[in-house]
Amino acid sequence: MALKVLSHDEGAPVGGCAASGCGSSTDRLAHLPEAIRAKVNNHPCFSEDAHHHYARMHVAVAPACNIQCHYCNRKYDCSNESRPGVVSEVLTPDQAVKKVMAVAAAIPQMTVLGIAGPGDPLANPARTLETFRQLSEKAPDIKLCVSTNGLALPAVVDELCKHNIEHVTITINCVDPDVGAKIYPWIFWNNRRIKGRRAAEILIEQQQKGLEMLVARGVLVKVNSVLIPGVNDEHLKEVSRVVKAKGAFLHNVMPLIAEAEHGTFYGIMGQRGPTTEELQSLQDSCAGDMAMMRHCRQCRADAVGMLGEDRGHEFTLDKIEHLDIDYAEAMVRRAEVHSTIEANRAAQRQRTGETFVSLASLQRKIPVKPEPRPVLMAVATTGGGVIDQHFGHAREFLVYEASSQDVRFIGVRKVDQYCSGDATCGDAETALQKTLRALAGCEVVLCSRIGYEPWGQLEAAGIAPNGEHALEPIEEAVAAVYRELAESGRLDQAIPEPQRMSA
Amino acid sequence: MAFQIIEGCVNCWACEPLCPSGAIFAATPHFQIDAKKCTECEGDFAEPQCASICPVEGVILDGLGVPANPPGSLTGIPPERMAAAMAEIQAR
Numbered sequence: 001m002a003l004k005v006l007s008h009d010e011g012a013p014v015g016g017c018a019a020s021g022c023g024s025s026t027d028r029l030a031h032l033p034e035a036i037r038a039k040v041n042n043h044p045c046f047s048e049d050a051h052h053h054y055a056r057m058h059v060a061v062a063p064a065c066n067i068q069c070h071y072c073n074r075k076y077d078c079s080n081e082s083r084p085g086v087v088s089e090v091l092t093p094d095q096a097v098k099k100v101m102a103v104a105a106a107i108p109q110m111t112v113l114g115i116a117g118p119g120d121p122l123a124n125p126a127r128t129l130e131t132f133r134q135l136s137e138k139a140p141d142i143k144l145c146v147s148t149n150g151l152a153l154p155a156v157v158d159e160l161c162k163h164n165i166e167h168v169t170i171t172i173n174c175v176d177p178d179v180g181a182k183i184y185p186w187i188f189w190n191n192r193r194i195k196g197r198r199a200a201e202i203l204i205e206q207q208q209k210g211l212e213m214l215v216a217r218g219v220l221v222k223v224n225s226v227l228i229p230g231v232n233d234e235h236l237k238e239v240s241r242v243v244k245a246k247g248a249f250l251h252n253v254m255p256l257i258a259e260a261e262h263g264t265f266y267g268i269m270g271q272r273g274p275t276t277e278e279l280q281s282l283q284d285s286c287a288g289d290m291a292m293m294r295h296c297r298q299c300r301a302d303a304v305g306m307l308g309e310d311r312g313h314e315f316t317l318d319k320i321e322h323l324d325i326d327y328a329e330a331m332v333r334r335a336e337v338h339s340t341i342e343a344n345r346a347a348q349r350q351r352t353g354e355t356f357v358s359l360a361s362l363q364r365k366i367p368v369k370p371e372p373r374p375v376l377m378a379v380a381t382t383g384g385g386v387i388d389q390h391f392g393h394a395r396e397f398l399v400y401e402a403s404s405q406d407v408r409f410i411g412v413r414k415v416d417q418y419c420s421g422d423a424t425c426g427d428a429e430t431a432l433q434k435t436l437r438a439l440a441g442c443e444v445v446l447c448s449r450i451g452y453e454p455w456g457q458l459e460a461a462g463i464a465p466n467g468e469h470a471l472e473p474i475e476e477a478v479a480a481v482y483r484e485l486a487e488s489g490r491l492d493q494a495i496p497e498p499q500r501m502s503a
Numbered sequence: 504m505a506f507q508i509i510e511g512c513v514n515c516w517a518c519e520p521l522c523p524s525g526a527i528f529a530a531t532p533h534f535q536i537d538a539k540k541c542t543e544c545e546g547d548f549a550e551p552q553c554a555s556i557c558p559v560e561g562v563i564l565d566g567l568g569v570p571a572n573p574p575g576s577l578t579g580i581p582p583e584r585m586a587a588a589m590a591e592i593q594a595r
Binding site: 063068070075090119186188191192193265267 | 513549
């Protein structure tokens, strides 16, 4: 097996094995035309590399919904929760526009504004479209995108295109009404509530039609699917094939979130979510068919900031009401910040490339040995593509798989799953135990610093803590640690026992 | 006769634009139906629109004061199952 020596000259073509290796997420989009790659370059939800550097925000202007999903409960609002459909404050279009400009001025990395709920944005066409109309006029440097269940999509496609919407996400959980009947109890269609298989049939029809119409108009479409074990897990491979054939460019399979306390059908009925292994394995099998997104954080419908962080509390209505924002001035500063980010990204890509050259030389030194096995490593980062977070402060870890070929981004593991409520939740598990469970399968955790106690417990669980690569680019550090492990001969042995804890 | 919105409404706005009589209005703590304007959609639609899109069980009453969407009718969760789950959560 030959290893590619990667070069990253400024003038190098963007296709092929760019960035951090053939399997890397950046490269997953390599088959796309340059025009599309340019469109997603600074979109944190459409490009895995971009999510290290750029932030997004959602404005909750769309409270109404036209369907019911078994994983959603419209009654829910908890400020401690971070999951789709949850929101603290519904805004009018005017309030939303004000909030977007305030955030854009305060967080210049914010490049993307999405409307994602808390209901279905297109079931609130007047509010959603008015927000887009104002923003495309007042803040032309912000990308606008929308997320929908697809039922009302065909009816508003042309209106969306008028407002310069370049990115649309459709949640498609099935293409078979029999599967759909187990996910959607009802839809509201042509002034009637329709239940059962027929409801799913109509929804699927409209989703597919909407997808085709968007693609025909040159809009980038990402498809989100919720992985529901025993309901649509096998079926999602079919979904992936179908949506790719119709021109969706990215598929994001997300794990079902179902807890009894959320009051959802699945939560109450005891439907479980997938394990990280099940999710990963499904993503891997769909990956043959199309580009998979693995860095989704399943944000709230009013999230603000980098993916995985929520600074919404800094921009509540009472705080932004009296702000007077000079957006023209803000745009100048934003453009400066964006060009600094792009310079950093280019530099990082260059450094990462050099690392892969040395990995290749390692291969040549020990040609007789069998190929060292791949290793999963968890990384604590606050963004920027570098290892810069204290272990104890991390609320999530990025997981990378290092092999002798490349470093591949695998997914995100959240530590406190969707609820940070403490006393009320009555959970006997300590924060550290939760973290250990979240890191199951990983053999190394990279962070900027780590305390004495977690150090010992991590080692006991078969996970090696490593603080030696603080502030280094993630993929470069992961490659360096992998090289050390390979050179020490530890990768010739089977996977050590203790890490195979419960998933 | 008129429909009525009661406590439990989550103010999602879904019903408001659908009402053919303009009888539904935003209020605190939740949306209200103007009884004088409500026609129960007679002559406009086969089914009352507010009750047909409302996502929350039990919060819209018909002219007789009966919930248009009784427990379990929208979520598919059997009411006894819901009660058991709630009791279990309370006991934690």
